[in-house]
Amino acid sequence: MSAPFGQRLADAVAARGPLCVGLDPHAGLLERWGLPDSPDGLARFTDAVVGALAGEVAVLKPQSAFYERHGSRGVAVLEDGVARARAAGALVLLDAKRGDIGSTMDAYADVLRPEHPCAVDALTVSPYLGPGALQPAVDTARLTGGGLFVLARTSNPDAGALQSAAVGARSVAQVVVDTVRGWNTPGWVVGDPLPDLGAVQDLGSRWGAATGSFGVVVGATLRDLDVDLDGLGGPVLAPGLGAQGGTPADLRRLFGAGRAVVPTVSRDVLTAGPDPAALRAAAARWAGELAA
Numbered sequence: 001m002s003a004p005f006g007q008r009l010a011d012a013v014a015a016r017g018p019l020c021v022g023l024d025p026h027a028g029l030l031e032r033w034g035l036p037d038s039p040d041g042l043a044r045f046t047d048a049v050v051g052a053l054a055g056e057v058a059v060l061k062p063q064s065a066f067y068e069r070h071g072s073r074g075v076a077v078l079e080d081g082v083a084r085a086r087a088a089g090a091l092v093l094l095d096a097k098r099g100d101i102g103s104t105m106d107a108y109a110d111v112l113r114p115e116h117p118c119a120v121d122a123l124t125v126s127p128y129l130g131p132g133a134l135q136p137a138v139d140t141a142r143l144t145g146g147g148l149f150v151l152a153r154t155s156n157p158d159a160g161a162l163q164s165a166a167v168g169a170r171s172v173a174q175v176v177v178d179t180v181r182g183w184n185t186p187g188w189v190v191g192d193p194l195p196d197l198g199a200v201q202d203l204g205s206r207w208g209a210a211t212g213s214f215g216v217v218v219g220a221t222l223r224d225l226d227v228d229l230d231g232l233g234g235p236v237l238a239p240g241l242g243a244q245g246g247t248p249a250d251l252r253r254l255f256g257a258g259r260a261v262v263p264t265v266s267r268d269v270l271t272a273g274p275d276p277a278a279l280r281a282a283a284a285r286w287a288g289e290l291a292a
C-alpha cells in the first residue's frame with residue numbers, strides 16, 4: 001500500500017504548494033489550441049499539459065467526461081496521461097463524481113487500486129445515494145492509500161437548492177461534511193454517533209502528518225461558508241476559481257488561513273496553452289496569487 005493519500009498530499013503541498021490544475025479538454029479549448037476535437041487532439045493536449053505541469057504542481061485533476069466523450073480511444077489517452085503525470089511526481093485526482101449503490105461503488109473504487117489500468121491517487125465521489133453507499137470506496141481507499149473528495153457544497157450557482165436543504169437540524173451539505181469527518185476518525189463507521197468534535201478539533205484540518213485522506217468539495221464561488229468544516233480532519237477541494245468567478249480573496253474569505261485547502265483551476269490556466277512556458281507561467285501566476 002502507498003502511504004495514505006492525506007499524508008502524500010500534505011508532502012506534495014509542502015514541496016510544490018497547494019494548487020491543483022484541472023485537465024478539461026473542452027472541444028472549444030482544443031480548437032483554441034489549434035487541435036482537432038478527436039482522440040489525436042486529446043492526446044496532444046494531454047501530452048502538453050502533463051509535460052508542462054506534472055513536474056510543477058501538487059495535483060493534476062483530469063475531468064473524466066472530456067476523455068469518455070471520445071470513447072475507448074479517449075479513455076486510453078486518459079490512462080496514458082495519468083500514468084505519465086504520476087511518474088513525473090504529480091498526484092492525480094480523477095474528477096468523475098462517482099456514486100452508486102454499494103456493490104457498484106465497489107467497482108468504481110477499483111480505480112484507486114495500483115493494478116487498475118487508470119490507477120489514480122484520489123477520486124471525486126457523489127453522496128446522492130447516501131453516505132453509506134460510499135463505504136466500499138472508503139474501504140478501498142483505506143486499503144490502497146487512496147483518497148476521496150465528496151461533493152458537499154459545489155460551485156455551480158443553484159447547488160444550494162439541494163445541498164442547503166435541511167435534514168433534521170442539519171443541511172444536506174453538513175451531513176456530508178460530518179460523515180467525512182467520521183471517515184477521518186479511526187474506527188468510526190456510518191451509523192455510529194458522530195465523533196466528539198472536541199476530540200478531533202482541527203486534527204489534520206491543517207496541512208501536516210495528520211491530514212486525513214478523505215476530503216470534501218466546497219466551491220470558491222459561495223457567498224458564505226454555510227457548512228461547518230471544523231474538525232473535518234481532511235482536505236477541502238475548492239473549484240470555481242477563474243472562469244466561474246471565484247478569486248483568491250474569496251478563498252481567504254471563505255476558508256481563512258491555515259486550513260488544508262486545495263484550490264483547483266482548469267480553464268483559466270489551460271487557455272494560456274499550448275505553449276508549455278505559457279502554461280507554466282499561468283499556473284505560477286495562480287500559485288503566487290494564492291500564496292499572497
Ligand SMILES: O=c1ccn([C@@H]2O[C@H](COP(=O)(O)O)[C@@H](O)[C@H]2O)c(=O)[nH]1
Nearest residue numbers: 022063154155239240243244265266267
Ligand atoms: O463543485 C464543483 C465540482 C467540480 N467542478 C469541476 O472542476 C472543474 C472546474 O473547471 P474551471 O474551468 O476551473 O471552471 C470542472 O472539471 C468541473 O467539472 C466544479 O467546477 N465545481
